Amino acid sequence: MAKSDLFAGYDAGENYCELFGRAGGEAGANPLAKRLAKYKLRTLNQRNKSAERELHNLGITFTVYSDAGAIDRILPFDPLPRQISSADWKILDRGCVQRIAALNAFLADLYGKQKILKDGVIPKDLVLGNKGFRKEMMGIKLACNTYVHICGVDIVRDETGEFRVLEDNCRTPSGVSYVIENRHLMMRSFPDLMEGVRIMPVSDYGKRLKGKLLETAPPRAPNPQMVLLTPGVFNAAYFEHVFLAREMGVSLVEGRDLTVDDQDRVFMKTVNGLERVHLIYRRVDDDFLDPEVFRKDSLLGVPGVMRALEAGKVTLANAVGAGVADDKAVYAYMPRVIKYYLDEDPILKNVKTYICREKDDLSYVLDHLDELVVKPVGESGGYGIVVGPMATKAEIAALRRRVKRNPKNYIAQPMVHLSVCPTLAKDGVRARHVDLRPFVLTGKDSWVLPGGLTRVALREGSLIVNSSQGGGSKDTWVMR
């Protein structure tokens, strides 16, 4: 297809392009590309500017606190949508559901009989010594055996166009509010682009979330009361907590609003006194959740909530201790975990991962540091990652010392050439790398929000899409 002026300077290079397909391949007659081509660059820039202003005014922001006061920042928005065909979505949907089924079975086993450890499928010390593993959860039976009620699966697409899982987020994955707000923003800013296009809706996420969570309410609570526990207005994701509480119609509480009595029941403090709470969608990390059990200095938590959990009087979503399953080292074993519990091959493959705690892998990694992406385990937000091909000699040398000193703390992966998507840059529409985070909700069974969060690395050539490191986001269209 002849590229119009809008795509004149566009070059996906060797990467898979989400709009034009495989590099060197026939740039299919994608209807979206045709529609987009009708826009002038100036129009896109104008609409983008007003869309971003709108985000700011609507308070779709994360707040950065500094000496100068509170600054509300938006997650940069890119107006060129990322498209997922219905065939691709079938794979992603099934793959995510399969993966979450395995993750939940894995966690139920780890905090139960630990058969997988006894069978030697995954090293014992890797799991039991992991800082995400919470021995306090041993023997506690959870409703529906669900540990990961909300999961964000980070997925990338390699140069052949195949989807691969990069990471699971089993603790408090965030970003779903942007998925929905980005869609609303697109509908307001580009009604002409969306007219007549059949896209799967995302706006019922709040209802679905409430429904799935209530499936896991404690037994003997005929009219379960749910709350969303936030660390408070200073938390960077506060907007999302507001958003979800509003969408679900539940109270947005802080630790100080809740109390646990001597019969291990959880209450919230209302204008009419104490009122029972049965289910807590918590956006507070394990460490801070209950100062009686975890960090004593936590002011964000609810003293006694672990007692209430043990007594079966409250459900916590996600479960305490779910973080062990999304550890970067445990990740490497996920294909085997899926096979072990489900007796199926993974629908979504992992990225090839070298585990530095294993001798052979370590020596390979040390020999190929300049080709690999090395990640510290137990970190999130893209911190501490070294991209070998882009690192200086000094950085590689420093990395070598760190890995040698504490190999258990690292994994390495070949550099995945993330797919690209046409993105609005200063000088026109350019190729920028993207990933995808679908959100999977699980109660009795799982439901996947069509699409998910497409994060885009706005800097040219950058492969790091995290919002803390110069990433933005796009609306994600799953075609019917």
Place this chain on the structure above:
Amino acid sequence: MLLSRFAENAFWMGRYMERAESLTRLLMTTEAFAADQETGEAWAPILSVFADEKAFAERGKPITALNVARFYLADAANQNSVSVAAHMVKENARSLRHLISTESWRQVSVFADDIAALRKRRFALSKLSDICSSIREGCFTVRGGLEATWYRDAVWRFHHLGAALERADQITRLIDIKYFRFDREDDDATPPDVAWWNMLLRSASAYHAFQRRHPVNADPEDAARFILCDPHLPLSLNSAAHGAFYQIDRLERDLLVRPGPDINRAVAALRDRVEAPPARLTGRSLHRFIDQVQREIIALANAVNERYFSPAQ
């Protein structure tokens, strides 16, 4: 049932919203009044009424119209400034974001950010009126948005309870300016200051209604009585106090939020007071009345705080 913390946020959001608006109104009318008077004269009493003489003196600036206006508009360290009130409106609203509409949050946010921008801006006295007008319009926009979209549940009622108590408090302060200015010594020694009372009527958005109700021979005492006791004037003490009682009553009747004995007692005391003002509303008698009303407003606010916002353990 509503969390105590949200009730408290809503209550203070209402109070600060009202405070921002009332202060702005006061600055506007003072400025208009001062234009006819000698410089400084009109501005000093405001400092007395808010007991801000010391705080203002610490700034080391002379009592000029611009300095006092700036102190009340844009001084981030002055707890009685429009700027701080607007900031507090936003911070309280931030905690209520899931309970108010997105549009309302947007209005609050834009409103507070615009006022915060005044801190960095130099402005001449000639701009004061424009600035105040636009702040008032901002207040109307925010209030209108909230009214149009807020679900009428307990949190909404707490918002209005806070606004009503603040309104009652602010209107008494406004009247007290009169006392500080003229009537300290003797009720009859100073001639009635018609211009001053007209200004007060205007600050309470009451001037034209007053003219309608009192076509001829109205004197300043009539004006005081109108502002304090008229049941149909939105900003009167009577309306504001009854507004607060109404919210407490509806909270109990519709939403089963029980007030308890302390609140009932405080309501009864304030009700008796506003229903039976003294025969003479001038001079010391006026000041004494206002003083008692203010104390009862504080007592009611404390009872509300104890009962609703200090959660049982």
